[in-house]
Amino acid sequence: MAVPMVSPTMNKMTGTRTERIETHERNPKWKLAPMRIEMSECINCDACLRHCPPQLGAIFNVGADVVIIPELCSGCDKCLPVCPVNCIYPFPDWEDSQVPAEWWEQPLSDNDPYD
Numbered sequence: 001m002a003v004p005m006v007s008p009t010m011n012k013m014t015g016t017r018t019e020r021i022e023t024h025e026r027n028p029k030w031k032l033a034p035m036r037i038e039m040s041e042c043i044n045c046d047a048c049l050r051h052c053p054p055q056l057g058a059i060f061n062v063g064a065d066v067v068i069i070p071e072l073c074s075g076c077d078k079c080l081p082v083c084p085v086n087c088i089y090p091f092p093d094w095e096d097s098q099v100p101a102e103w104w105e106q107p108l109s110d111n112d113p114y115d
């Protein structure tokens with residue numbers, strides 16, 4: 001699979017979900033931290049996935065896990081109230097950890113629930 005080119009001007013191109021997926025860049029205008037799912041607490045009910053706005057589309061099933069790709073998550077909080085076990089948390093240090101490559105295989109794939 002081709003690796004997307006990232007240039008200093010790329011931040012101007014993160015306005016749509018497709019652009020964010022192609023560049024792996026978060027929209028710099030988003031001031032809220034993205035969310036993360038604590039996998040040890042999650043019961044895999046998929047309620048959060050169904051409530052993430054399609055234009056953001058940040059939550060995916062990856063194997064047995066439900067995950068949030070921080071570059072696609074605006075921190076809008078819409079997933080929080082629907083989680084029955086309250087296992088979705090703000091992720092202010094998201095830039096210190098790297099999203100596993102297999103997570104990025106989900107957006108725009110046949111398994112993308114928002115596409």
Ligand code: SF4
Nearest residue numbers: 052073074076077079
């Ligand atoms: S905070 Fe908003 S964008 Fe992020 S995963 Fe939850 S619903 Fe989706």
Ligand code: SF4
Nearest residue numbers: 042043045046048083
């Ligand atoms: S709503 Fe909560 S328990 Fe259900 S899949 Fe999402 S994070 Fe896991």
